[in-house]
Amino acid sequence: MVIFKLSLIFLAVLLIDGLVLPAFFGLRNSFLSLLLLIVPILYMGPRRQYVACGLFFSVILEMSKGISLGGLALPFLFTSVVIYLTQRFLDIQYTHDARFGLSKSVIIALMSVAFIYVFSFFYKQGGVNMEYFDPVIGLTIVLEALALVFVFNVVFNKKNDYT
Amino acid sequence: MKHSFLKTILILFILVIVAMAVDRYFFDRRINNFGTTAVQRPASYLFLRMESAGFFFRGLAGFKNTITENEGLKKENFSLLSRLADYKDLKSENDFLRSALNISSRFKNRIVYANIYQFQLGADGYDVLINEGTGGGISEGDIIITEEGVLVGLIEEARENFSRALVVSDTNFSVTAKVLDSDTAGIVRGALAQGLYFDLIVQSDTIKEGDVVVSSGTDLVPPALIVGTVSYVETNETNLFKKVKIKPAMGEVKIGRVLIIRTVAQ
Numbered sequence: 001m002v003i004f005k006l007s008l009i010f011l012a013v014l015l016i017d018g019l020v021l022p023a024f025f026g027l028r029n030s031f032l033s034l035l036l037l038i039v040p041i042l043y044m045g046p047r048r049q050y051v052a053c054g055l056f057f058s059v060i061l062e063m064s065k066g067i068s069l070g071g072l073a074l075p076f077l078f079t080s081v082v083i084y085l086t087q088r089f090l091d092i093q094y095t096h097d098a099r100f101g102l103s104k105s106v107i108i109a110l111m112s113v114a115f116i117y118v119f120s121f122f123y124k125q126g127g128v129n130m131e132y133f134d135p136v137i138g139l140t141i142v143l144e145a146l147a148l149v150f151v152f153n154v155v156f157n158k159k160n161d162y163t
Numbered sequence: 164m165k166h167s168f169l170k171t172i173l174i175l176f177i178l179v180i181v182a183m184a185v186d187r188y189f190f191d192r193r194i195n196n197f198g199t200t201a202v203q204r205p206a207s208y209l210f211l212r213m214e215s216a217g218f219f220f221r222g223l224a225g226f227k228n229t230i231t232e233n234e235g236l237k238k239e240n241f242s243l244l245s246r247l248a249d250y251k252d253l254k255s256e257n258d259f260l261r262s263a264l265n266i267s268s269r270f271k272n273r274i275v276y277a278n279i280y281q282f283q284l285g286a287d288g289y290d291v292l293i294n295e296g297t298g299g300g301i302s303e304g305d306i307i308i309t310e311e312g313v314l315v316g317l318i319e320e321a322r323e324n325f326s327r328a329l330v331v332s333d334t335n336f337s338v339t340a341k342v343l344d345s346d347t348a349g350i351v352r353g354a355l356a357q358g359l360y361f362d363l364i365v366q367s368d369t370i371k372e373g374d375v376v377v378s379s380g381t382d383l384v385p386p387a388l389i390v391g392t393v394s395y396v397e398t399n400e401t402n403l404f405k406k407v408k409i410k411p412a413m414g415e416v417k418i419g420r421v422l423i424i425r426t427v428a429q
Contacts, residue, residue, distance in 0.1 A: 019206065022282040023213035023419065026221070028332075029284050029356050048171040055175055063198025065281065065290040066327055070183040075286065077176055084168060123286035131334045136356040137284075 003053050005155050010036055010057050031141050033061055037076050038115045039148045042108050046084040075122035082118050109145035116141055200324045203294045206280040211419040275299055275423040291328040297321045306384055306424040313412040314378055314388040315421055331411050339382045340390050343375040351390055359391055361407035370396055376409055383426055
């Protein structure tokens with residue numbers, strides 16, 4: 001059920017990020033579709049089914065953006081490993097009880113900024129695009145991640161989906 | 164459990180690498196093309212419609228200023244009509260001299276009409292897709308402009324049925340440009356959310372906010388294409404150059420339908 005709901009959110013985000021925001025609202029600096037690869041793992045924890053699901057989403061994203069196969073999938077897998085290791089070694093728990101508080105949502109949003117940069121680092125094969133360290137871009141990522149976390153809070157029912 | 168996660172990741176890595184190898188050696192990196200091509204037509208249509216609707220509603224939001232704006236535009240219109248008359252006179256004179264001296268036409272490249280159907284910020288710059296590719300005569304390096312003569316970018320990668328564009332705001336984009344009606348010239352480079360930077364403007368150069376910046380034509384981009392408007396000028400006598408920011412004109416116009424100027428003459 002979680003995967004099905006996640007897929008529906010992904011389709012909506014794909015439409016919003018690629019068409020509605022740039023064409024209708026003129027907003028061309030959105031990271032929603034990339035965030036949808038990272039935020040679920042931060043939100044629900046790095047588990048096999050979510051990583052597999054994220055990998056599937058990244059292949060669909062590659063198709064929609066005209067990127068060669070593996071262009072997003074490999075950076076996504078590397079980022080997933082980094083998230084897993086961060087959780088394991090720093091003992092940060094993103095899951096379950098971390099979902100519904102505003103402060104925890106803000107932490108997830110802030111962490112997603114860091115992991116978007118990690119993703120970008122792997123995408124550029126070790127390079128860094130300095131213009132991404134821009135306050136406007138950082139704030140955009142935080143706000144969009146918060147919006148996604150809010151949607152997840154509304155859509156996912158803890159008792160039904162995770163127990 | 165902990166090891167099974169890493170095992171799963173390892174298996175997924177192997178799967179992706181095998182798929183990439185198959186794509187590279189058996190499909191010439193075109194497996195993903197089919198998905199992009201499949202959504203091209205409906206996406207182009209939706210992008211155009213949504214952009215028109217967006218401009219309409221944003222226009223409604225500024226409806227209060229319409230009367231004062233209209234008066235200003237009327238004045239500007241007369242000024243532009245006068246300039247147009249001068250321009251036509253010069254053009255006919257130029258054409259006459261070119262034919263008299265047997266000089267070929269300056270601008271003979273073929274133009275291709277296309278649509279932008281995807282525009283979003285990716286992991287390294289903008290991911291912008293255009294619904295024409297090598298099949299439509301497009302090649303890498305071709306220049307993308309709007310009907311108003313605003314520079315949008317250039318073709319970064321041309322595939323059979325679609326192309327990826329490098330837009331002016333992208334960090335990998337740069338073009339030689341100058342201030343309209345002035346000798347001030349430099350290099351414009353993209354800066355994502357910050358718009359554009361106008362580099363190599365020395366402290367003695369004259370430039371102010373509101374100045375229009377156009378391509379100078381000293382590189383592969385044709386001259387007189389509108390790049391943007393100067394939005395910020397920082398003068399600091401201790402530095403050799405001024406810090407100049409430009410608001411891209413591309414953000415002010417519809418970019419759903421574009422013209423592609425072929426750099427290879429037909």
